[in-house]
Amino acid sequence: MTRRIPIVSTVVVLAVVATMIGLGVWQLHRKQWKEALIARYLAAETMNSEVPWPSTPAEIPQALYRHSHFDCAEVTGMGAIAGRAADGRSGWAHIAHCNLLGGGQADVALGWSTDPAPPQWSGGEVGGFVAGSDRGVRLVAAPAQAGLAQLAPPDPRDLPNNHLSYAVQWFLFAMTALVIYVLALNKKWRAENPS
Numbered sequence: 001m002t003r004r005i006p007i008v009s010t011v012v013v014l015a016v017v018a019t020m021i022g023l024g025v026w027q028l029h030r031k032q033w034k035e036a037l038i039a040r041y042l043a044a045e046t047m048n049s050e051v052p053w054p055s056t057p058a059e060i061p062q063a064l065y066r067h068s069h070f071d072c073a074e075v076t077g078m079g080a081i082a083g084r085a086a087d088g089r090s091g092w093a094h095i096a097h098c099n100l101l102g103g104g105q106a107d108v109a110l111g112w113s114t115d116p117a118p119p120q121w122s123g124g125e126v127g128g129f130v131a132g133s134d135r136g137v138r139l140v141a142a143p144a145q146a147g148l149a150q151l152a153p154p155d156p157r158d159l160p161n162n163h164l165s166y167a168v169q170w171f172l173f174a175m176t177a178l179v180i181y182v183l184a185l186n187k188k189w190r191a192e193n194p195s
Contacts, residue, residue, distance in 0.1 A: 003189050013181045017174045024170035031163035041065045041156035053139070054130070055104055060137050065156055068139060069127035070106055072098035078118035085112040086150040092116045093151055095138065098123060107138035111148025119146035129153050 044065040053070040054063040076097045083093025091114045098106050108126050110119065128142040131154035144150045 003185075003193075005185070010181075013177060017177050020170045020174035020177065024167040024174070027163045027167035027170060031161065031167065034159070034161045034163060038156045038159055038161065041159075045153075045156070050127075051130070053100075053106065054137055057136060060130075060132075063130045063137070064132060065154055066130050067127065068130050069125060070098075070108075070139065071101035071125050072096065072106070072108060072123035073101040074099040075121060075123045076105075078121075080116045080118065083109070083112050084152045086152050088152070089114075094119055094146070094148060096121055096123070107133060107135060108145075109138055109140045109151055110146050111141060111144030112151045113148050119148055121146040 041064060047066060049067075051063045051066045051068050052059075053068045054060045076099055078097070079095045080092040081095060082090070084090055089112075091112055093112055094110045096108050096110055098108060100106055108128070109131070110121055113119070126139065126141050126145060129140045131138055131140045140151055140154055142150065142153065
Protein backbone atom coordinates (compact mmCIF):
# COMPACT_ATOMS: atom_id res chain seq x y z
CA MET A 1 0.00 0.00 0.00
CA THR A 2 1.49 3.33 -1.10
CA ARG A 3 0.70 6.51 0.72
CA ARG A 4 1.70 9.47 -1.36
CA ILE A 5 1.56 12.85 0.30
CA PRO A 6 0.37 15.62 -2.04
CA ILE A 7 3.12 18.24 -2.11
CA VAL A 8 1.18 21.42 -2.96
CA SER A 9 -1.72 20.93 -0.55
CA THR A 10 0.67 19.86 2.23
CA VAL A 11 2.80 22.96 1.73
CA VAL A 12 -0.31 25.18 1.75
CA VAL A 13 -1.68 23.57 4.94
CA LEU A 14 1.70 23.77 6.69
CA ALA A 15 2.05 27.43 5.68
CA VAL A 16 -1.42 28.19 7.06
CA VAL A 17 -0.66 26.31 10.28
CA ALA A 18 2.67 28.12 10.67
CA THR A 19 0.89 31.46 10.17
CA MET A 20 -1.67 30.59 12.84
CA ILE A 21 1.05 29.54 15.27
CA GLY A 22 2.89 32.79 14.52
CA LEU A 23 -0.26 34.77 15.29
CA GLY A 24 -0.64 32.88 18.56
CA VAL A 25 2.94 33.67 19.56
CA TRP A 26 2.38 37.31 18.57
CA GLN A 27 -0.66 37.43 20.86
CA LEU A 28 1.45 36.07 23.73
CA HIS A 29 3.94 38.90 23.15
CA ARG A 30 1.03 41.37 23.05
CA LYS A 31 -0.15 39.97 26.41
CA GLN A 32 3.25 40.69 27.98
CA TRP A 33 3.30 44.18 26.45
CA LYS A 34 -0.24 44.93 27.73
CA GLU A 35 0.59 43.71 31.25
CA ALA A 36 3.65 45.98 31.34
CA LEU A 37 1.57 48.90 30.04
CA ILE A 38 -1.10 48.37 32.70
CA ALA A 39 1.58 48.15 35.41
CA ARG A 40 3.08 51.43 34.18
CA TYR A 41 -0.33 53.11 34.23
CA LEU A 42 -1.05 51.77 37.73
CA ALA A 43 2.23 53.32 38.88
CA ALA A 44 1.29 56.61 37.16
CA GLU A 45 -1.92 56.75 39.21
CA THR A 46 0.09 57.02 42.42
CA MET A 47 2.27 59.92 41.21
CA ASN A 48 1.38 63.22 42.84
CA SER A 49 3.10 65.51 40.36
CA GLU A 50 1.05 67.04 37.56
CA VAL A 51 1.89 66.68 33.90
CA PRO A 52 1.22 69.33 31.28
CA TRP A 53 -1.94 68.73 29.27
CA PRO A 54 -0.86 66.67 26.21
CA SER A 55 -0.90 68.89 23.14
CA THR A 56 0.21 66.23 20.64
CA PRO A 57 -0.68 62.53 20.20
CA ALA A 58 2.93 61.60 21.05
CA GLU A 59 2.52 63.12 24.54
CA ILE A 60 -0.63 61.16 25.41
CA PRO A 61 0.90 57.82 26.56
CA GLN A 62 3.10 59.53 29.17
CA ALA A 63 0.18 61.62 30.47
CA LEU A 64 -2.48 58.92 30.82
CA TYR A 65 -3.77 58.35 34.38
CA ARG A 66 -1.75 61.31 35.70
CA HIS A 67 -3.04 64.57 37.14
CA SER A 68 -3.24 67.54 34.77
CA HIS A 69 -5.22 70.72 34.22
CA PHE A 70 -6.13 73.24 31.54
CA ASP A 71 -8.12 76.43 31.11
CA CYS A 72 -11.31 75.95 29.10
CA ALA A 73 -11.58 79.37 27.50
CA GLU A 74 -14.78 78.56 25.60
CA VAL A 75 -17.27 75.70 25.79
CA THR A 76 -18.06 74.73 22.20
CA GLY A 77 -20.43 71.86 22.94
CA MET A 78 -21.73 69.44 25.53
CA GLY A 79 -22.51 65.74 25.40
CA ALA A 80 -23.35 62.83 27.65
CA ILE A 81 -22.09 59.25 27.55
CA ALA A 82 -22.65 56.27 29.81
CA GLY A 83 -20.62 56.77 32.96
CA ARG A 84 -20.03 55.52 36.47
CA ALA A 85 -20.00 57.64 39.60
CA ALA A 86 -17.17 57.34 42.12
CA ASP A 87 -19.55 55.35 44.35
CA GLY A 88 -20.26 52.85 41.54
CA ARG A 89 -23.69 54.03 40.39
CA SER A 90 -24.40 53.94 36.66
CA GLY A 91 -25.68 57.01 34.84
CA TRP A 92 -24.31 59.76 32.62
CA ALA A 93 -20.88 61.31 32.30
CA HIS A 94 -21.23 64.88 31.04
CA ILE A 95 -18.55 65.91 28.55
CA ALA A 96 -17.71 69.51 27.66
CA HIS A 97 -15.82 70.28 24.44
CA CYS A 98 -13.50 73.23 24.98
CA ASN A 99 -11.32 75.66 23.13
CA LEU A 100 -8.25 76.05 25.31
CA LEU A 101 -6.69 79.27 26.47
CA GLY A 102 -3.60 79.62 24.30
CA GLY A 103 -5.02 77.47 21.48
CA GLY A 104 -6.07 73.90 20.92
CA GLN A 105 -9.10 71.90 21.92
CA ALA A 106 -9.82 69.40 24.68
CA ASP A 107 -12.67 67.50 26.28
CA VAL A 108 -13.42 67.45 29.98
CA ALA A 109 -15.69 64.95 31.73
CA LEU A 110 -17.32 67.35 34.15
CA GLY A 111 -19.04 64.82 36.39
CA TRP A 112 -21.85 62.31 36.81
CA SER A 113 -25.64 62.46 37.08
CA THR A 114 -28.74 60.38 36.44
CA ASP A 115 -30.05 63.04 34.03
CA PRO A 116 -28.66 63.13 30.46
CA ALA A 117 -29.58 66.82 30.08
CA PRO A 118 -26.45 68.98 29.80
CA PRO A 119 -25.48 70.97 32.89
CA GLN A 120 -24.69 74.67 32.87
CA TRP A 121 -20.94 75.23 32.73
CA SER A 122 -19.15 78.14 31.14
CA GLY A 123 -15.58 76.89 31.34
CA GLY A 124 -12.56 78.03 33.30
CA GLU A 125 -9.62 76.35 35.01
CA VAL A 126 -10.24 72.64 35.59
CA GLY A 127 -8.04 69.84 36.89
CA GLY A 128 -8.31 66.09 37.18
CA PHE A 129 -7.10 62.82 35.66
CA VAL A 130 -5.97 62.31 32.06
CA ALA A 131 -8.02 59.48 30.52
CA GLY A 132 -8.18 57.91 27.08
CA SER A 133 -11.24 58.52 24.95
CA ASP A 134 -12.58 57.90 21.47
CA ARG A 135 -11.25 61.35 20.55
CA GLY A 136 -7.79 60.53 21.90
CA VAL A 137 -7.76 61.91 25.44
CA ARG A 138 -9.98 63.77 27.90
CA LEU A 139 -9.69 65.18 31.39
CA VAL A 140 -11.86 63.58 34.09
CA ALA A 141 -12.55 66.54 36.40
CA ALA A 142 -11.62 66.07 40.04
CA PRO A 143 -13.36 67.65 41.79
CA ALA A 144 -16.48 67.41 39.63
CA GLN A 145 -17.77 70.62 38.05
CA ALA A 146 -21.19 72.20 37.43
CA GLY A 147 -22.79 70.71 40.56
CA LEU A 148 -22.38 67.16 39.30
CA ALA A 149 -21.31 64.11 41.33
CA GLN A 150 -17.75 62.85 41.08
CA LEU A 151 -17.04 60.42 38.25
CA ALA A 152 -15.04 57.28 38.94
CA PRO A 153 -11.40 57.96 38.09
CA PRO A 154 -10.02 56.16 35.05
CA ASP A 155 -8.72 52.71 35.96
CA PRO A 156 -5.96 51.01 33.95
CA ARG A 157 -7.38 47.65 35.01
CA ASP A 158 -10.33 48.39 32.70
CA LEU A 159 -8.05 48.13 29.65
CA PRO A 160 -8.89 44.95 27.76
CA ASN A 161 -6.21 42.28 28.05
CA ASN A 162 -7.65 39.24 26.29
CA HIS A 163 -4.51 38.38 24.33
CA LEU A 164 -4.09 35.01 26.06
CA SER A 165 -7.51 33.85 24.87
CA TYR A 166 -6.68 35.05 21.34
CA ALA A 167 -3.39 33.11 21.46
CA VAL A 168 -5.20 29.95 22.59
CA GLN A 169 -7.71 30.39 19.75
CA TRP A 170 -4.94 30.65 17.15
CA PHE A 171 -3.21 27.55 18.52
CA LEU A 172 -6.51 25.64 18.48
CA PHE A 173 -7.18 26.76 14.90
CA ALA A 174 -3.71 25.47 13.90
CA MET A 175 -4.30 22.13 15.62
CA THR A 176 -7.76 21.81 14.06
CA ALA A 177 -6.37 22.50 10.58
CA LEU A 178 -3.73 19.80 11.05
CA VAL A 179 -6.26 17.25 12.34
CA ILE A 180 -8.64 17.94 9.46
CA TYR A 181 -5.82 17.61 6.94
CA VAL A 182 -4.60 14.32 8.42
CA LEU A 183 -8.17 12.95 8.40
CA ALA A 184 -8.58 14.04 4.78
CA LEU A 185 -5.31 12.34 3.84
CA ASN A 186 -6.37 9.12 5.58
CA LYS A 187 -9.70 9.17 3.75
CA LYS A 188 -7.92 9.73 0.43
CA TRP A 189 -5.48 6.87 1.13
CA ARG A 190 -8.29 4.50 2.08
CA ALA A 191 -10.15 5.36 -1.11
CA GLU A 192 -7.01 4.73 -3.20
CA ASN A 193 -6.14 1.47 -1.44
CA PRO A 194 -9.32 -0.32 -0.34
CA SER A 195 -8.73 -3.32 1.91
